[in-house]
Amino acid sequence: MAVTILENRGIVSKEAIADWLNPSEDSIYSPFLFSDMQKAVDRIHQAIDSQELITVYGDYDADGITSTTILVETLEVMGANVNYHIPNRFTEGYGPNQASYQNLIDQGTQLFITVDNGVSGKETVEFLNDQNIDIIITDHHNLPQELPNALAIIHPRLNEQSYPFDDLAGVGVSFKLCCALLDETAYELLDLVAVGTIADMVSVTGENHALLKFGIDALKNTQRLGLRQLLSEAGANLADLDETSIGFVISPRLNSLGRLANADKAVELLLSDNPKICESLAKEIEKVNVDRKELVVNTTKEALTLAKSSQYQNQKTLIIYQEHWHEGILGIVANKIVEETQKPAILLTKSQNGVLKGSGRSVQGFDLFAALTPIKSELVSFGGHNMACGLSVKETYLTNLIQKFEESFSLKSEDNEQLFDCCLTPDELTLDKLEEISVFGPFGTDFETPLFKIDLPNISFARKIGQTQDHLKFTMINSKGMQVAGIGFNYPHVDLNLFKEKGILYGELSKNEWQGKVTPQLMLKYLDFEKERIIDCRHYQFQQIMTVQGVYGFFNESKRQVFKEKLQLNDSQTQLLRPNKGLPQTLIVMDQPLNNQQLEAIFSQSTVEQVYFYSQIKNLNLAQIPNQNVFREVLKYFYQHNNLKTTDLTQVASFFNLSIYELNLILRVFLELNFVKIDRVLIKPVENVQSKELTSSRLLQQTQKQLQFVNQINAMSSLDLKRHILQYLD
Structure with missing residues (x-):
């Protein structure tokens, strides 16, 4: 199984397998392979020496928050005069905002360093250059056709540079700058590098694999008071952290501030070593996250009702606008709408300036970014990638946007690749197997969690759960008669009776923790009734x-x-x-x-x-074969009633309390053994009959076997x- 899992992900040679399982410091590349790194380091050292005010300009998601934190922390250690700015999603938007930069300049900033943004800010950079203010850009987002004229651009995808890995998260690029400034690999920062990398869903292969391996270990032992307090409020155990808990516990809480409030409090939490401040901020973040969950539930319910209405019934794509929706959670809701409808979806709301803003999510085989790029000039703003996007559009263009988006839809056929890694039986769904699998992680983008095919799962119990009864909870029985739990999310239309007869399930092996007890469970990922034979x-x-x-x-x-x-x-x-x-x-x-x-x-x-x-x-209309005494009594009856007709058999059956099928079997056996004969319609005894055992009847033998088979x-x-x-x- 181990070899199969790695080979399915392109890790084949012994050397590659060894490097994957045990990455070393050599797996982390030198930051000076970035073409502008030395230029950036020299300028920052100059600013530190002259105590110029450096502003780290971040972003409001978990990647931007962690990117900002580690760079500010590094600069403070080096004695820099540094502050940070996290733009407000609703008033400033993503990326460089000229008004915000001017305000920071007015407050004394002499050097800007962007993290997780900036590469698309050509006009803002020109604005800064006109005022003789230097800016260093660190970013990982898609490169524009024309790069901004910044002092230095540190980006893994720049042409004509020798950096060997192109899918670092924003925090990964920020980490590289920190390492260059410190002139060493800053292992103490890798806890937050792991958080930001997983949150941004970049590839977990290549250099990111090493950063995550080291980073998750660092996270389990982190001394960051704010992070520990955040996990405490969430009820998470530091020692049990892995890529899943980072993605479902830490990241949503950091992201919730940027979605509903101001994300600079998250940076404050991660930088603080004051217990009272950390406790207060962690509680505030937890409350915001609870509010975010409730808002997502309500908005999803409303959006789903609209998506399933007759207005969209014949649409291949969905663009849904509601003026009152909260902009900060539209990406999450769009993802849920796509899961439920299997249609690409863009959800829009009205911003404070009257422009419609929102987020889109796609389905496999439909490139969202490519579909919208031809009308980019008609949009106020637009960015994203093949599966997700953010955009702003004037309300007057909404009708055209809906039409153009629908016309752009076509699914790219995908290779018919094997869906799963390997087959497991319910007996193999154990915590030991899960521990064996976890060695190959962390799992994520480009290195997906292993998917297993469960043949003949023997489902003994299944029911719908959740507020809207959209989820499945079920139990399988292994060969030892022991129960193995399973759960599946977003299966609202599955018929429970048919589900319990499933001969094939596809899922991931996970663990369920409840009341201090840890048990294995199958996380159902895919049902394929067409493949069940x-x-x-x-x-x-x-x-x-x-x-x-x-x-x-x-x-x-x-x-x-x-x-x-x-x-x-x-x-x-x-x-x-x-x-x-x-x-x-x-x-x-x-x-x-x-x-x-x-x-x-x-x-x-x-x-x-x-x-x-x-x-x-x-x-075979028999529940059982009559015993020999019944055969004997019926034969005696036939011999005592010489003029019995075949039309009298119903009465005879009733006399002996037999079904007509049982009496017919008895008669046919007697005919085969030559105990009686039928003369036209009369049933007559055979004279001088030879004694024979009933069991010698081939008909009786055959019927016994057939009945046994049917009952079986x-x-x-x-x-x-x-x-x-x-x-x-x-």
């Missing part, structure tokens, strides 16, 4: 099975004809199941097979893709039934 429908009502699209198959020709005539079906809708006769892609088995030979003869030569096993039309099939669990049939399918 056997679907147990024995519990279906007849009306339910008739809704399934496929060909109705019968082992018994007379039962097929009755079914076909009763429902007025044509020949192509039903099929007699016989060996060497091709089967449809989707087969619905309607009547009971009577032996394994029937199953093998049909399915072993078949290319059938899906079998719905209903099998409720009986071909009926008693099988769904898991056992699927295994039984799958052994015959190629």
